[in-house]
Amino acid sequence: MSNLHRSSIEEIKQLQWLQLKKQLIYLDLHSPFYQDKFRKSVTDVTKILSYDDFRHLPITTKEDLQEHNEDFICVPREEIIDHVTTSGTLGIPVSLGLNEADLQRLTRNELESFKLIGVEKGDVVQITTTLDRRFMAGLAYFMGLRELGAGIVRTGSGLPQLQWDSIERFRPKYIVAVPSFLVKMLQYAKDNNIDISETSVKAAICIGEPIRELDYSLNTLGKRITEDWNIDLFSTYASTEMATAFTECEVHMGNHSQPDLIFTEILDDDGRHVKPGEIGELVITTLQNETMPLLRFATGDMLTFTDSPCTCGRNTQRLSSVMGRKQQMIKLKGTSIYPQNIIEILTNFKGLDTFVIEARRNDLEMDMITVKVPDNVSLERIDTLTEIFKSRLQVTPDIELVKKEEIELLRSPEEKRKPEVFRDLR
Ligand SMILES: [Zn+2]
Numbered sequence: 001m002s003n004l005h006r007s008s009i010e011e012i013k014q015l016q017w018l019q020l021k022k023q024l025i026y027l028d029l030h031s032p033f034y035q036d037k038f039r040k041s042v043t044d045v046t047k048i049l050s051y052d053d054f055r056h057l058p059i060t061t062k063e064d065l066q067e068h069n070e071d072f073i074c075v076p077r078e079e080i081i082d083h084v085t086t087s088g089t090l091g092i093p094v095s096l097g098l099n100e101a102d103l104q105r106l107t108r109n110e111l112e113s114f115k116l117i118g119v120e121k122g123d124v125v126q127i128t129t130t131l132d133r134r135f136m137a138g139l140a141y142f143m144g145l146r147e148l149g150a151g152i153v154r155t156g157s158g159l160p161q162l163q164w165d166s167i168e169r170f171r172p173k174y175i176v177a178v179p180s181f182l183v184k185m186l187q188y189a190k191d192n193n194i195d196i197s198e199t200s201v202k203a204a205i206c207i208g209e210p211i212r213e214l215d216y217s218l219n220t221l222g223k224r225i226t227e228d229w230n231i232d233l234f235s236t237y238a239s240t241e242m243a244t245a246f247t248e249c250e251v252h253m254g255n256h257s258q259p260d261l262i263f264t265e266i267l268d269d270d271g272r273h274v275k276p277g278e279i280g281e282l283v284i285t286t287l288q289n290e291t292m293p294l295l296r297f298a299t300g301d302m303l304t305f306t307d308s309p310c311t312c313g314r315n316t317q318r319l320s321s322v323m324g325r326k327q328q329m330i331k332l333k334g335t336s337i338y339p340q341n342i343i344e345i346l347t348n349f350k351g352l353d354t355f356v357i358e359a360r361r362n363d364l365e366m367d368m369i370t371v372k373v374p375d376n377v378s379l380e381r382i383d384t385l386t387e388i389f390k391s392r393l394q395v396t397p398d399i400e401l402v403k404k405e406e407i408e409l410l411r412s413p414e415e416k417r418k419p420e421v422f423r424d425l426r
Pocket of ligand 1: 251314
C-alpha cells in the first residue's frame with residue numbers, strides 16, 4: 001500500500017486503529033493464550049475504544065511465547081503451511097507458523113519494503129541469505145520480489161566465491177545481505193584479486209545488524225563496507241515474531257513502519273511512552289495476520305522513533321537502528337548506555353587493535369564498566385580516549401591496562417564459539 005505512506009498522519013492513525021480493533025476481536029475469538037489473559041485481567045475487548053484503553057492491556061513477553069507457544073495458535077493445525085522458528089539469539093528458538101493469509105501478508109510486507117528502497121520490476125536482486133533452515137525472512141524476500149516482478153538470484157548464505165561469481169554472471173543491481181557478511185565478501189575479493197570497482201551492484205539491503213548510529217550516519221560496520229565498495233546501503237529492521245520489515249527510504253533517515261501490518265509503541269521502564277528521539281523498548285502488535293498474532297509483544301529491542309513527516313514525502317513513523325537489547329542496558333552514573341556505544345568508540349580509536357569490556361555490579365548494586373586495553377597503549381592516548389568517552393557518552397568507564405594475552409584469553413573463552421568483546425558479569 002504505497003499510498004498509505006503518503007496519507008496524512010491522521011488518516012494513517014485512523015486506519016491503524018481499525019486494524020487494531022479487528023485484531024483484538026480476532027484474538028478474543030481465536031487465541032487460547034489471549035482468551036486466558038483477557039479473562040484473568042477482566043478485559044472486555046469490545047470496551048476498548050481508544051488508544052488510552054488499549055495501553056492498559058497486558059504486555060506479552062518472550063517468556064510467554066516460549067512457555068505457552070502452542071496456545072498462541074489461532075487456526076486449525078492443518079491450515080499452517082510454513083513452519084519457522086526465531087533465531088533464538090538470547091534463548092531457545094520459538095516456533096511460529098504461517099497460513100495462506102499470513103504468507104500473502106508476508107509477501108505484501110516485503111513487496112512494500114523493496115518498493116521503499118526503490119527496487120523496480122526487472123531489477124535483478126541477489127539474496128545472500130538462506131531460503132530454508134526454518135528462516136522466515138529468506139522466503140519473504142523471494143515472495144516479495146516475485147510479486148514485484150524482479151529477477152532473483154538465490155545464492156544462499158556464505159560462499160563468497162559463489163557470491164562474486166553470481167554478481168559477474170547475473171549482474172544484480174541489489175544484494176540482500178547481513179552487513180558483516182559483506183565485510184567477509186570484500187576481504188575475500190581482496191585476497192583473491194577480484195576487481196570490485198566496476199560491479200553491477202548499486203546498493204545492498206542490509207539485514208540483521210545495524211549499520212547506522214542514532215543520527216543516521218553510518219556506524220563502523222557501515223563505513224567499513226562503503227570504504228571498500230562504492231555502493232549505497234539500505235538499513236532494514238525486522239524479526240520473525242514481528243513478521244514485518246521496517247525499511248529505509250532513499251533519504252536514509254530511519255526505518256519506515258508499515259502501519260497497516262504492525263502497531264508500534266516505544267515504552268520506558270514504567271510502560272510510559274517515550275518522546276520522539278528518546279530511547280525506549282519497542283513493543284509491537286502484529287496486524288492482519290491469522291496464525292499467531294501478537295498483542296503488545298515486548299521485543300527487548302531498544303531504539304528511538306520519530307513521527308514527523310520524512311523528507312521523502314512519506315508520513316509513516318520511522319524507527320532508528322537498535323541500540324541494544326534491554327537486558328544489556330548499563331546504567332553508568334545515571335546515564336543509560338549500551339555495550340554497542342562503547343564498542344563503537346573503541347573500534348574507531350586509532351592504534352587500538354584489541355580490547356574487552358566488562359560490566360559488573362558493585363556493593364551498592366550500581367553498574368560498573370571496565371575497559372581493558374593492551375599495556376602498550378601510551379598514557380597520552382588513554383587521556384584522549386577518556387576525553388572521547390566524556391564527550392560521546394557523558395560518562396567514562398574505568399580503563400585498565402593489561403597484557404595483550406590476557407585480553408585475548410578473556411575475549412575467547414573456551415565455552416563460547418564466538419569472540420566476546422562484551423562480558424556481562426552482573
Ligand atoms: Zn522517508
